[in-house]
Structure formats: structure tokens, C-alpha cells
Amino acid sequence: MLAKAIVHYAPVDGEMVYKIKDVEVPDPGDNELLVEMIATGICHTDIFLASAPEGPRAKYPKILGHEGIGWVRKVGRNVTSAHEGDCVALTVANCKECRFCTSGHPTACKVFNSLNLECPPGFTSTSEAGDKESIGGYYFGQSSFASWSNVLESSAINISHLITKDEDFSILAPLGCGFQTGAGSITNLGGVTAEDEVVITGLGGVGLSGLMAAKRLNCKTIIAVDRVPSRLELAKSLGATHLINTLESDYKTEVLRITEGSGPTVAMDTTGVISLMQDSIEVLSRLGTMVLVGVPPPGAELSFEYFSFLSTGKKIVAGLEGDAVPWTFIPEMIKWYRDGEFPIDRLVKTYPAYDFGKAIADMNSGETVKPVLIWGNTSMR
Ligand SMILES: [Zn+2]
Ligand SMILES: [Zn+2]
Structure with missing residues (x-):
């Protein structure tokens, strides 16, 4: 052939x-x-x-x-x-x-x-x-x-x-990786529920499909973070409750202000920017979960202050493809899309x-x- x-x-x-x-x-x-x-x-x-x-x-x-x-x-x-x-x-x-x-x-x-x-x-x-x-x-x-x-x-x-x-097959194609990674990271790795206050750093295909999954779960707070105004606007139209442009305001200060000092319960990073991940771990709520999805340069190392991490019971989780089981998760995402709850066509x-x-x-x-x-x-x- x-x-x-x-x-x-x-x-x-x-x-x-x-x-x-x-x-x-x-x-x-x-x-x-x-x-x-x-x-x-x-x-x-x-x-x-x-x-x-x-x-x-x-x-x-x-x-x-x-x-x-x-x-x-x-x-x-x-x-x-x-x-x-x-x-x-x-x-x-x-x-x-x-x-x-x-x-x-x-x-x-x-x-x-x-x-x-x-x-x-x-x-x-x-x-x-x-x-x-x-x-x-x-x-x-x-x-x-x-x-x-x-x-x-x-x-x-x-x-x-x-x-x-x-x-429209073009919309379904990215379910196999990008959209699965975003939605799976929120639902499977983050274990997100409606009570969660979620922050998502980086609004590419993975970050925005994660945002849609959080919206679908009716999270009470969804904070979208990027430095491109058009991406932030798109995030808002997809259900973000708060926006942070890191070129205009200080990320940690803003997240803490929005969450009234307690910090987000789930932070998902898709940027791979080490300093931003460290900031997210620092502002995370007690018992909060940091979900690592982004790809930093090879050899990059992540560090955090040990005792404040230990005493607050925070968790760091990571995984490929949102730890999804593709043969059940892909059909599930197609159903969400059909039901208007996962507008990936956007x-x-x-x-x-x-x-x-x-x-x-x-x-x-x-x-x-x-x-x-x-x-x-x-x-x-
Ligand atoms: Zn991929
Ligand atoms: Zn195997």
C-alpha cells in the first residue's frame, strides 16, 4: 500500500x-x-x-x-x-x-x-x-x-x-491524547469534585480540556492562568470563574486573594515551568493535590520546602494521559461532547x-x- x-x-x-x-x-x-x-x-x-x-x-x-x-x-x-x-x-x-x-x-x-x-x-x-x-x-x-x-x-x-x-472526525481525533490528558488529569489524577477550588496553569489543549472537565463537575471555583489574553478570554467563555494573567499580576498573591487565603484544593500544571509549579505547591490548600502534567526541559528538578509540605498533608501526583483507561474514557468523552458538556470543537x-x-x-x-x-x-x- x-x-x-x-x-x-x-x-x-x-x-x-x-x-x-x-x-x-x-x-x-x-x-x-x-x-x-x-x-x-x-x-x-x-x-x-x-x-x-x-x-x-x-x-x-x-x-x-x-x-x-x-x-x-x-x-x-x-x-x-x-x-x-x-x-x-x-x-x-x-x-x-x-x-x-x-x-x-x-x-x-x-x-x-x-x-x-x-x-x-x-x-x-x-x-x-x-x-x-x-x-x-x-x-x-x-x-x-x-x-x-x-x-x-x-x-x-x-x-x-x-x-x-x-x-466531524477532526474534533474526535485529539481525544486519543491531548483531550484525554486534560480531562483525565482533572477527573482521575486530581479526583476533582464540585467542592473543589481548582487552578489550571497553562491554557493549551490540555489545560482547556481540563478546564472543561472541571466545569462539567461544577467546581465552585475554576481559576485559569496564562499570559495570552485571547486564551484567558476563551477560558472564561468555557467556564473559568477567575482569570490570572501572569504578565500583569503576581500569581501567588492573586490565587490566595481569590481563594480567600486558603489556596486552591487542586492545582493542575500544564506549562512545565518549574518556578510556576513550585509556586502552585506553595499556595496549595491543606490536603490539596498538585497534578503535574506539563513537560519541563529534560533533567529539570522540582523542589519544595519540606516541613510546610508535610504539616499540611499536600499531595503531588503525576501521570501520562491523565491515568485514563482509553477504551472506556474515550467513549465517555464522546458522550460528554454529544451532551454539550465538553465543547472540544471550540x-x-x-x-x-x-x-x-x-x-x-x-x-x-x-x-x-x-x-x-x-x-x-x-x-x-
Ligand atoms: Zn500527546
Ligand atoms: Zn502493560
Whole structure:
């Protein structure tokens, strides 16, 4: 099967390098599904990993993309969860066997890194000189920056029974990572209830989907924090009760003022800015929970004053993908969206897949919250 794909090569001076090219996709293996991609969201993790220097843990060339949605066109002989013609939302891969997978925490899978990040050969291409080039695939079990890709069965959530006649697939694509991470971090990691006073630092796709989840739970206070006025306005329209622009006012002073001195009961950080996380831990209420979601630079360390932490019973929790069980959480989020309680359509902007560069630029500039590439019916086909 010939496909179009965004192929990443080793970065130069920390800048990612990619080419849009034809690649050959082999028949699916026994535990794989051949998926014709409809749409793929772009997540900051894609940019982060495409910019990582080449080394034993970062091999190139490879095909990234981990928020895919598409049609199953062929299945391997061991596949039971989907059939030809089904619609699948793609998410992180897991082994389904380790004690974390079998106890309801598949995103903490013991072999998460090897299943999701190693990118063994998955595609080939032919250079102009006629040489064969092997290209890494199976990124997050899916490598969905390709119009066709072989996907691990554990990454494919069959949502055929949940889609409508005129479904907007671009909105559902980011459920597999960004929206799942935001909503899961509030509901699963934060254990948020209506009584909570929640602060969310960083209003990208993850922060804003977390905010929607907090709003859905009727939290009495939802404080949205960012430095981009348009993001703060968007947060307000999605249910934030208070806004803090950290360029204009002091974060700690404002949070304490809004919570009448007691501090938020749950703080979720999506920025990865260490000083901001430390400030959040400091202002957290007694028995409050700090939820770590953001990605700081490699090697970053977090510190806090020990005795005030101990004496107030605070907690710090962290996790990938909001510690969600994707095969139940993704259908649940689709239901919230249908019921008007999770308006993720407000966050998505679509781009033809060949406009990858523009989509990335708009995400980096803050103009677009969640860019989604459209594979179907583009001029690439
Ligand atoms: Zn596992
Ligand atoms: Zn992601």
C-alpha cells in the first residue's frame, strides 16, 4: 500500500526536519490493523520528540503522530476488537498484561516506552536514486502522520457504534491524547469534585480540556492562568470563574486573594515551568493535590520546602494521559461532547495534511489551540 506521510529526519541545530513523501506500508502483522487515516491532531509531544537529538533512544527517520482517527481497511489474524470498515480512534499502546495494565492503569504500562517511543521499522520509501530507506513506525502504536498506517491493536479504540452520519472526525481525533490528558488529569489524577477550588496553569489543549472537565463537575471555583489574553478570554467563555494573567499580576498573591487565603484544593500544571509549579505547591490548600502534567526541559528538578509540605498533608501526583483507561474514557468523552458538556470543537482548527508547517507555526504562536491535520480528500491523494 502506497501512502503519503510526514517523515521526520534527525533535527539540525535543535530544529525539526521533515519531508512529505510517498512511503510503502506493508500488510498488517498478526496483532495490527491497517488504518486509512481521516485526521490526526498535533500534540506538543510530537514537536518535543521531533526535536530530540539523534541517539540510541531517538532514531530517525520516523513517522510521528499520535492522535489519529481512521477507517480499518485490513486486520491481522489475531485482531478481535475491530473489523474491516470500523472506525477507530487511536491512542497510546499498552501491553494489556503487566500489573499496571491489568489493574486499570494502562498508561503506566511497564513497557510503555518500548511500545510507544522506540519506533521499529514500519514503512519504507525509495529515494530518487532508487535506494530503499527504512522508516520507523508504530510511534504511540500508530504513527498517524501518514495517510495509511499499521496500528497496534492496543492503540485502536473501536468507536464505530458512537459515530454519526455526518460526524466531524477532526474534533474526535485529539481525544486519543491531548483531550484525554486534560480531562483525565482533572477527573482521575486530581479526583476533582464540585467542592473543589481548582487552578489550571497553562491554557493549551490540555489545560482547556481540563478546564472543561472541571466545569462539567461544577467546581465552585475554576481559576485559569496564562499570559495570552485571547486564551484567558476563551477560558472564561468555557467556564473559568477567575482569570490570572501572569504578565500583569503576581500569581501567588492573586490565587490566595481569590481563594480567600486558603489556596486552591487542586492545582493542575500544564506549562512545565518549574518556578510556576513550585509556586502552585506553595499556595496549595491543606490536603490539596498538585497534578503535574506539563513537560519541563529534560533533567529539570522540582523542589519544595519540606516541613510546610508535610504539616499540611499536600499531595503531588503525576501521570501520562491523565491515568485514563482509553477504551472506556474515550467513549465517555464522546458522550460528554454529544451532551454539550465538553465543547472540544471550540479548540480545534483543521489543516490539510500538507500544511503541516503552517499548523505547527500556528500552534507555536498560540493562534491555534489544537491543530488537526486532515488526510482524507486532500490534494495529496
Ligand atoms: Zn502493560
Ligand atoms: Zn500527546
